[in-house]
Amino acid sequence: MLNALQVLTTVVVGVMVGVEFSVAFVMNPILNALPEDSRQLGNSHGGRMLGAVMPVWYITSLLLVAAWAAAAWHSPGTGLVVAAGALLLVSVIMSVLLLVPINNRGKTWTPENRPADWKEQLNRWNRYHYARVAVIIGAFALLAAALT
Numbered sequence: 001m002l003n004a005l006q007v008l009t010t011v012v013v014g015v016m017v018g019v020e021f022s023v024a025f026v027m028n029p030i031l032n033a034l035p036e037d038s039r040q041l042g043n044s045h046g047g048r049m050l051g052a053v054m055p056v057w058y059i060t061s062l063l064l065v066a067a068w069a070a071a072a073w074h075s076p077g078t079g080l081v082v083a084a085g086a087l088l089l090v091s092v093i094m095s096v097l098l099l100v101p102i103n104n105r106g107k108t109w110t111p112e113n114r115p116a117d118w119k120e121q122l123n124r125w126n127r128y129h130y131a132r133v134a135v136i137i138g139a140f141a142l143l144a145a146a147l148t
Contacts, residue, residue: 001071002068002071002072005064005067005068005071006068006072006146006147008064009061009064009065009067009068009143010140010143010144010147012057012060012061012064013061013064013065013084013088013136013139013140013143014140016054016057016058016061016136017133017136017137017139017140019050019054019057020054020129020132020133020136021133021137023046023050023129024126024129024130024133027046028126031043031046036111037111040109040110040111040114040118041110041111043106043109043122044106044107044108044109044110047103047106047107048107051100051103051104051107054095055095058088058091058092058095059092061088062085062088062089062092065081065084065085065088065139065143066085068081069081069082069085077145077146077147077148078146080142080143080145080146081142081143081146083142084138084139084140084142084143084146085139087135087136087138087139087142088136088139090135091132091135091136091139094128094131094132094135095132098128099125099128099129099132102121102122102124102125102128103125105121106118106121106122106125
């Protein structure tokens with residue numbers, strides 16, 4: 001049972017890392033290359049779509065890591081799992097405090113109602129997102145290391 005939990009947790013966190021990595025390094029460069037109205041509309045749509053899915057994914061990942069740590073408390077590698085959980089908790093806190101407020105504003109923008117500083121706000125979101133991606137990559141690496 002523990003092996004199944006370890007594999008499930010690693011896969012769920014790994015796929016989340018892949019999605020967030022591709023937002024940062026694939027989707028955002030594509031959107032940034034579009035004309036302004038298209039770029040802004042694409043970002044708004046992405047904010048609505050991923051803004052609905054990612055909170056559940058982040059919390060589920062954190063809960064799975066906590067379950068793994070609890071189930072394997074006296075096993076080798078549990079310290080790595082606890083450290084991964086701490087990093088995932090940091091990513092959730094970063095999301096709530098830094099990224100979600102910008103996303104909540106941006107997902108309602110249209111070319112007609114966007115603020116004058118919309119590009120600066122998206123750039124700030126991207127900088128925070130790069131930091132969050134680094135944090136969750138670290139968590140994923142710790143989980144992978146805990147499996148060995």
